[in-house]
Amino acid sequence: MSDAATTLQGMAMAPRVRARAFAGADQAGRSQAAYALAAPAFVLMLLMLIGPLAGVIALSFTDYQLGAPAFSWIGLSNYHEMFADRVFWISLKNTLTYVAIVVPGAVALGLGVALLIQSGAALKSWYRTVYFLPVMATLIAMAIVWEFMLHPQFGLVNGLLRAAGLQGHSWLQDGSTALYSLCAIGIWQAVTNQMPDVSFQGLNRIRVLVDKNIPAELDGYIAAEKDFDKQGFHQAMFDIGTASGKVYALPFAISLPIVYVNVDLAKKAGADPANLPKTWDGLIDLAKKIKALGPDINGITYAWDITGNWLWQAPVFSRGGTMLNAEENRVAFNGPEGQFAIRTLARLVSEAGMPNLDQPAMRAAFAAGKTGIHITSTSDLNKTTQMIGGKFELKTHTFPDVVSPNGRLPAGGNVVMILAKDKAKRDAAWEVVKFWTGPKGAAIMAETTGYMPPNKIANDVHLKDFYVKNPNNYTAVSQLALLTKWYAFPGDNGLKITDVIKDHLNSIVTGARTKEPEAVLADMTSDVQKLLPKTVGSVR
Template sequence: MLKKLLAGVAVAGVMAAGAASAATEIVVQYPYGELFNETHKQIAAEFAKKNPDIKVTFRTAYDSYEEGTQKILREAVTNQLPDVTFQGLNRVRILVDRDIAVPMDDFIKAEKDFEKEGFHQAMFDIGTQNGKVYALPFAISLPITYWNLDLVKQAGGDPANLPTTWDGVIALAKKIDALGPDINGITYVWDITGNWLWQAPVFAQGGTMLNADETKVAFDGPEGQFAMKTLARFVTEANMPNLSQPDARATFAAGKTGVHITSTSDLAKTTSMIGGKFELKTHVFPDVKPGSGRLPAGGNVAMIVSTDKAKQKAAWEFIKFATGPLGAAIMAKTTGYMPPNKVANDVYLKDFYVQNPNNYTAVKQLPILTKWYAFPGENGLKITDVIKDHMNSIVTRSRANEPEKVLEDMTRDVQKLLPKKAS
């Protein structure tokens, strides 16, 4: 009996070892480790509890959305792709055009009660290209304003009635800037990846980047003129310093800036950096035109890029969990992003938003959300660099007094890079 028992234990041990070794491993890579390392660590731990047969291995985080896309394009050539990649919302198009992204439609159709898990059509629309779903949104951000209420009060502003127009923002920023030589009135993180904060004021005025058939620049109209002149006013009227995104964040968190305009994604990190030094209040993005005004959704989506069928199935399980109620709630609590998942917002985060009203500012702007635009063609990434270079000429003051001419030159340079449509 003892021999039989020992033999049985041995067989069970072999079977257990075999099962463990049979676990499917998927490789996952995501951007911005400073924002998402803790998020993905917690999500992976919870995922492992429910999916012991799937092992998740992370690669070192991408430095930025652009770097992440460029890396995927290179790895597709050398057959070194991860199985799951998290990419900027405006980078779905290029990975679909290059036949790298795997469509998710069959996985979605096979799910039962998907709506009860908080998934809805708007989530699918964000990652849809050419009629197929290639990505699910993981973390959604919108542009908002961050205010140092201590400086607002010192400058004679009303914390209960913060401005909702750029005229009002600039006027208060000028008063704050006058408080002392080491105080900045305003910082605007214009260099956020993918020209996001160029698109925001244009879309907020009801404008677009290109015309309907994407053959001609459309941001050179009144909406783009308003956006470029406003950027110039930050410099010429409110004395905005030329700071990088990390430096602008650090300066604001140190209590040296009155109003800081950037993404909701920075909220958790910025709040932590402030550490109670002053009272922080988030507020809406200014001058959104009623009816036609929209704001571009920032953030990132999860995409399957594995060519292995078994790994694709495992990758889908991970993406489904990460964008589902629990994964989305973890993401929201560890960052400043919003989850697009309805159950996460309505159930898991209901009390969280009551206790953290600064996080709810962006949620209030969800009705005016629109896609983060991706420029078409082989020069899509280059166009974003061209726009950045022209905006840089304003912020560095070399051309701050001629925003109309800067916009004219930017229009010309972007138009040259657009794909030529067959006649």
């Protein structure tokens, strides 16, 4: 090739080389700009997500507790304890089940709904109306809808099942179906992007939610109400929903432990239905006589495992005892009151021959006429009465051995909390909460369940005739003067403490340690003490 040709070729390539150079510089500039734009988000993610996650992982190898002044390196001890904890595996299973159902269900249903809404089908307008109706409706109304749809007595779901000749179910109350019911609601929430403004929670969960700053304070609403007392509201109602000196909830449905008696079996055993035993000694003696009536008859059952510790607190409180000391840093249920309670549970097994049954089995055996005495929550009354269906006479009786003047009984049931953050929604929610917990709403609840309303006007006026016709429902109301808070243990281990107590009580009921109740109480005390916050400052 000649020099001229080479020169011409080089001149022709020069623009392309310069173009590539400019393109490379432009690409580098764009990359730098992209990194600069992404840097704030990356730094924020590092500070808010990755950093705290790394910190938590590091702390998991120590004995650190919130509020503790110091901590020590303990290696894999926390992980050994976690993997040996039954509750961890149950929680993991429930979480994986929920995710496995809700995530694909929400995606599939959401895609299907989107296709229907955007389709050219003749029913497109109807599809859009059905989908957007819950979005336009208030969240409070939708919470009521779910509550009523799944209600065991008058819910739409059970109503449809009964109409089809099938048996209804306690969808949210039964542990075997509660998770799947929540999954169905979770899919609906994911598709419609709904979250509740109002929530019903167990009385022993108030403290947990308040510690996480979830519910709204109600003191301002209560103070603004005129003549609130004339609507049946009173200080005891506010006290139940109080945490850290402020009211966060109002009680909706209250239950107390009571005694259910099969009058037919009691008569056969020589008891006078008008003068049933009021002490544990008397009940155990009657239970032994009832059990002697036949090999397939149980003398007594005690629903000791309700929520893990409710019916452990009941006999302790009935003797004037407490779960912890006033500072909430030392176990107090190991005193005389707790010793009486643990020995009584052991006597039910060793002397009265109480079988090892779960709650549904206890209820079924009693309703079938195979158990003489059943001690459980008044909330079971409506369902148990329906299950009995007139097979025998049922009479309820007060909880035994409540010692005056300090004996109390822990209130079960649920409260209503407002979770909405928007003020307009909170104001609307308050009007609904007032009706639910007011005279009329509370009376409706009492007439359709076994719960009792804490509202005075509901009990004294709206339900006066109801209690005359249904004396079994009045038994719990007669114990209202004994009502006290269902105690919630402090700290991050509060729920775990409940499971620890349940496991130790279970060792007595199964017969494994029935003969050594004092030793079980000592072990339970030691295990609970280890889980309490180390400093008073970490307790609220």
